[in-house]
Amino acid sequence: MRDDVHGDILWPGGGCSGSRTRGELSNSEGLAVGGQCSVCALAKDVSSMSDNVCVQTTIMAVEYDGGVVMGADSRTSTGSYIANRVSDKITYVADSIYVCRSGSAADTQAIADILRMYLGMHRCRPDQIQNPPSSANAFKKPAADTALCHTQTLAKNSQTLPLSF
Amino acid sequence: MPHSDTSKEFPNLAAVILVVALRRCFTWVPTVCPCLTLLPPYSLEQGGQPETPVAANILNQLCYGNKNNLMAGMICAGWDKRNGGQVYSIPLGGGVFREAYTIGGSGSGYIYGYCDTNFRKGMSKKEAQEFVKNAVSLAMWRDGSSGGVIRTVTISKDGVEREMIEGDKLPHLAAGWAP
Numbered sequence: 001m002r003d004d005v006h007g008d009i010l011w012p013g014g015g016c017s018g019s020r021t022r023g024e025l026s027n028s029e030g031l032a033v034g035g036q037c038s039v040c041a042l043a044k045d046v047s048s049m050s051d052n053v054c055v056q057t058t059i060m061a062v063e064y065d066g067g068v069v070m071g072a073d074s075r076t077s078t079g080s081y082i083a084n085r086v087s088d089k090i091t092y093v094a095d096s097i098y099v100c101r102s103g104s105a106a107d108t109q110a111i112a113d114i115l116r117m118y119l120g121m122h123r124c125r126p127d128q129i130q131n132p133p134s135s136a137n138a139f140k141k142p143a144a145d146t147a148l149c150h151t152q153t154l155a156k157n158s159q160t161l162p163l164s165f
Numbered sequence: 166m167p168h169s170d171t172s173k174e175f176p177n178l179a180a181v182i183l184v185v186a187l188r189r190c191f192t193w194v195p196t197v198c199p200c201l202t203l204l205p206p207y208s209l210e211q212g213g214q215p216e217t218p219v220a221a222n223i224l225n226q227l228c229y230g231n232k233n234n235l236m237a238g239m240i241c242a243g244w245d246k247r248n249g250g251q252v253y254s255i256p257l258g259g260g261v262f263r264e265a266y267t268i269g270g271s272g273s274g275y276i277y278g279y280c281d282t283n284f285r286k287g288m289s290k291k292e293a294q295e296f297v298k299n300a301v302s303l304a305m306w307r308d309g310s311s312g313g314v315i316r317t318v319t320i321s322k323d324g325v326e327r328e329m330i331e332g333d334k335l336p337h338l339a340a341g342w343a344p
C-alpha cells in the first residue's frame with residue numbers, strides 16, 4: 001500500500017540547508033540517518049505531507065580554468081525503495097548551462113522546466129515572438145521535446161512552419 | 166423581465182463560485198516576480214546564449230518565491246562568453262551563492278573534508294574531473310541513499326561533454342581505498 005511507504009528523504013540542502021518545516025518534520029519523525037525508515041507512529045501524518053519521490057543525493061559542481069565540471073550520483077528513492085537507479089540529476093536548461101537537482105524530484109523537475117522556458121525566451125528576438133497559430137503547430141509537432149520548451153523550436157522554425165489549424 | 170434575469174444569473178454565479186472554490190482547493194500557481202515575467206523576452210535582444218548568473222537569479226526567484234511549497238536544493242553551473250565558467254548554489258530556502266566549488270545533497274556531508282583538502286583554484290580540466298569523480302564516489306560509498314552510477318557534465322567554450330562511470334568501476338574502488 002502506498003500509505004506504508006511514508007519515508008521521505010529530506011536532506012537536499014546538505015550542509016547549507018536552512019530550516020524547513022517539512023524537512024524538520026520528516027527528519028525528526030520518520031527517518032534515521034542514512035535514509036532508513038524507522039517505522040513510526042506518526043507515519044500517516046508525515047506521509048500526507050511528504051509521501052513523494054525524492055532525490056536524496058550527492059551533487060557537486062567545480063570551476064576550473066576555462067569551464068565547469070558537474071557531477072552527481074544516480075539514485076532516486078522513496079523511503080528505502082530505490083525508485084530509479086540510473087536517474088539523471090544533471091539537467092539541461094540552456095546550451096551551456098546545466099543544473100544539478102536535489103530535493104523532491106517533482107519540484108526540481110518543474111523548476112528546471114520553468115527555468116528552461118525563461119532561458120528559451122531570452123534567446124528570442126522580439127520579431128520572433130510567436131503568434132498563436134504557429135504555437136498551435138508547435139504543440140502538434142511530435143518532435144518538440146517538452147511543452148514548456150517549445151520556444152526554442154519556434155525560434156528556429158518560425159519562418160518555415162505551415163500555418164494551419 | 167426580472168424573473169428570467171435572475172434565473173439566468175443564478176447558474177452563472179453558482180458556476181463562478183464553484184470554479185473559484187475548486188481552484189482554491191486544487192491549484193497552486195507558481196509565483197514569479199512580476200518583473201521577471203515581463204522582462205526576459207525583451208531584455209536580451211541579441212538572440213544570444215543566456216548567461217549563468219541570469220539563470221541562477223531566475224532559479225533563485227523561483228525557489229525563494231515559492232519556498233513554502235517547494236523542496237529543492239539546486240546547483241546552477243555553466244559557461245558563457247562574458248563570465249567564463251561559474252558555479253552558483255541555490256540552497257533550500259533560496260539565495261544565490263557563487264562558489265569556486267559547491268557540493269549538495271545528503272551525501273555532501275561525508276565529503277566536505279575531502280573536498281576542502283583536495284580542492285584548489287586553477288585546476289586543469291582533467292584534474293577537476295578526477296576531483297569530482299573521487300568526491301562523488303566517496304559520498305556514494307558512505308551515504309546509503311546515494312548510489313548507482315556517477316554522471317558528470319563538463320561545460321567549457323568547446324561545448325558540453327557528458328560522461329558516465331558505472332557503479333562497479335568507481336575510482337576509489339579501483340584505487341583500493343575501500344575499507
